[in-house]
Amino acid sequence: MHPLPEPQAVTAPLSSAALILVGTVPQDEAAHATVREFCADLAGLVRAVGFREPSAALTCVLGFGAEVWPRLFAAPAPAGLHPFVPLHGVHDAPATPGDVLFHIRAERSDLCFALATQILAALGPALRPEWEVQGFRFFDNRDLLGFVDGTENPTGPAVPAAALVAEGGHAGGSYAIVQKYLHDLDAWNGLDTAAQERIIGRRKLDNTEIAEAELPSSAHRLLTTVTDDDGEELQIVRDNMPFGSPAAGEFGTLFLGYAADPAVTETMLRNMFLGDPPGDYDRILDFSRAVTGGLFFAPAASALEDLAESAPAPAPAAAPEAQAPSGLAIGSLRSPRAG
Numbered sequence: 001m002h003p004l005p006e007p008q009a010v011t012a013p014l015s016s017a018a019l020i021l022v023g024t025v026p027q028d029e030a031a032h033a034t035v036r037e038f039c040a041d042l043a044g045l046v047r048a049v050g051f052r053e054p055s056a057a058l059t060c061v062l063g064f065g066a067e068v069w070p071r072l073f074a075a076p077a078p079a080g081l082h083p084f085v086p087l088h089g090v091h092d093a094p095a096t097p098g099d100v101l102f103h104i105r106a107e108r109s110d111l112c113f114a115l116a117t118q119i120l121a122a123l124g125p126a127l128r129p130e131w132e133v134q135g136f137r138f139f140d141n142r143d144l145l146g147f148v149d150g151t152e153n154p155t156g157p158a159v160p161a162a163a164l165v166a167e168g169g170h171a172g173g174s175y176a177i178v179q180k181y182l183h184d185l186d187a188w189n190g191l192d193t194a195a196q197e198r199i200i201g202r203r204k205l206d207n208t209e210i211a212e213a214e215l216p217s218s219a220h221r222l223l224t225t226v227t228d229d230d231g232e233e234l235q236i237v238r239d240n241m242p243f244g245s246p247a248a249g250e251f252g253t254l255f256l257g258y259a260a261d262p263a264v265t266e267t268m269l270r271n272m273f274l275g276d277p278p279g280d281y282d283r284i285l286d287f288s289r290a291v292t293g294g295l296f297f298a299p300a301a302s303a304l305e306d307l308a309e310s311a312p313a314p315a316p317a318a319a320p321e322a323q324a325p326s327g328l329a330i331g332s333l334r335s336p337r338a339g
């Protein structure tokens, strides 16, 4: 097997600070050209800001949504790139506008802030910011619900295996699903710790797993454990970040999942919002509302530079339809308890 092209900083470790920026690209040729050319400039910007404080390990991942891809690039879109599929259950997972994702990470928030400022200055009117989250590490990697978040993330060689497309023209790229969740902390904190632990599936204080036999089927850790037909667990790489504004009463978790195949993350989402078995949804959602949703593809680093030169023909034939979410016909992906 050929070595993978160098990915963007998808597999970088969890950081102390992160800034997530999602924007849309207006329908005009000048904007398209600006964004396209920026693909070759991003690495230099990251170096310019990051080299001022190398110990802060600044990184940035740039991803594109399905609708904008054929507007920007002649190169064919990745097979799994499609618009985020909204889910409607007792609670909804909305799809919200977003053509471009920037996932900026560093050990210091000032570097994230400076890079985002430079990116927006470079893109000017070619990028309309839709939403931004500035996340921070909270004590021992806890989310604002008070639980340690990220424990079961893959480690070592399992990270690229879970996050990066292994072969084909888009090898080394990654599919990112991003959602912003807002918590009702008063309601959550009204539960006793044992009730919270049964919702998450782990102990709050020491972070140990609660045995499956002691949990309801709606426990978060059970609904988000998915396997293939052979019973092999299918993993994603999560980069959740707490964020919020105490004065505004806003307390949230930014969910960002990188996957080699977006169908894996989508199965987890379906299990959470629709339930597995159906109806038995994830009770985190009684306390956490998803307010944004987007699916993006982050090409390999060298592919990103090549895309700067990949302008579509001036008068293109009808843009190819974004590929249907074939991955959703994932009879092969299921919760271990389903079969």
Ligand code: HEM
Binding pocket: 143, 145, 147, 148, 149, 150, 151, 152, 153, 179, 181, 200, 202, 220, 221, 222, 224, 225, 236, 238, 253, 255, 257, 265, 266, 268, 269, 272, 284, 288
């Ligand atoms: C409000 C949003 C969310 C919060 C607060 C949250 C929190 C947590 C916590 C505390 C854990 C247990 C520790 C760990 O292994 O990380 C966990 C596990 C996990 N979560 Fe989430 N999560 C959220 C949303 C999501 C979403 C949207 C997905 C996927 C689409 C997801 C996928 C997972 C997975 C795969 C695990 C590991 C399960 C295991 O193997 O034990 N989470 N989450």
